[in-house]
Amino acid sequence: xxxxxxxxxxxxxxxxxxxGHCHKVALFMHLLDIxxxxxxxxxxxxxxxxxxxxxxxxxxxxxxxxxNNTAVSDSNAILxxxxxxxxxxxxxxxxxxPTERANIQRWFSVAAGxxxxxxxLARLESVFGATIDATSALAASTxxxxxxxxxxxxxxxxxxVSNRLTAxxxxxxxxxxxxxxxxxxxxxYPTLNKWIATIESTPGFVPMPSSxxxxxxx
Numbered sequence: 477x478x479x480x481x482x483x484x485x486x487x488x489x490x491x492x493x494x495x496g497h498c499h500k501v502a503l504f505m506h507l508l509d510i511x512x513x514x515x516x517x518x519x520x521x522x523x524x525x526x527x528x529x530x531x532x533x534x535x536x537x538x539x540x541x542x543x544n545n546t547a548v549s550d551s552n553a554i555l556x557x558x559x560x561x562x563x564x565x566x567x568x569x570x571x572x573x574p575t576e577r578a579n580i581q582r583w584f585s586v587a588a589g590x591x592x593x594x595x596x597l598a599r600l601e602s603v604f605g606a607t608i609d610a611t612s613a614l615a616a617s618t619x620x621x622x623x624x625x626x627x628x629x630x631x632x633x634x635x636x637v638s639n640r641l642t643a644x645x646x647x648x649x650x651x652x653x654x655x656x657x658x659x660x661x662x663x664x665y666p667t668l669n670k671w672i673a674t675i676e677s678t679p680g681f682v683p684m685p686s687s688x689x690x691x692x693x694x
Contacts (some may be wrong), residue, residue: 490532490540492519494603496596496650497551498539499684504555504646507563507680509604518599529575548645550668552584555643569643579637583644587651590620598658617660624652625665634674649675650684657687 483580487505489500489512501677505512517523525536533540533549538550540559548557557568571577576659594616600606601613632641653672655662662669675681 484597486544488542489514490517490524490542496576496645496684497597499650500556500646500648501539501551503553503650503682503684504558504643506682507646507678507682508558509643510558510562515560521606540587546646549609552587552647555584555646559643569646570642571637571642576638580644583636584647587647588617588622590623591648591651594618594620595655595660596603597649598660599654599687601660602657602690605627613658614660617655617658621652621655621660621662621665621668624648625668626669628671634671636671641675644665645671645675654684654686656689659690 483581487510489498489502489505491514493499493516502514516571518531519538523529524538529540530536532542532547539551539554540547541554543557543561556570559566563569568660571580594613597608598617601608601610607617609650619653627636628634635641636644649672651678651684652662652668661671676683
């Protein structure tokens, strides 16, 4: 059973509206119907590096949630916290069998690895003006999206794990769906596009604000 009910939620989300890491947390709270207050730190002024924020997350990164005086950082860790604290059936999101749990954790690792080094990194340059290794980001993006396309084509359902939406899909969605903002075309991935559309048609879905789409690089 969840530790709390959604009506007891008193969550503050520190985020950036165009961060995929932050969006997946906000998306998950909407899917779970958890009320929350959104706060955008003044990152241009370095607010995320001041002592008060570093007390919440020593790495000085968003997202961070504060739930009844408990601070939780790292987007994947927050998904686990929210599912176990607020979902009526945490296993629906985190896996009901050892195999499901392992596969969902594997996609968490992909989100923190291949996704971060690929579509997320490519988008960091075009949306935020960061200097990156574009060749490496494009290669990582192509490898990841091709692997996801193949995996989803073999699935007996439109989701990454099992026959339902899980935290794995939430963890991967934002940066994959917004890959074109990093110059990464999704035109070659029809099954992946169906996966995106399925998530976007889920009750409670909220989009991440879009950014300009640059010239296609891959």
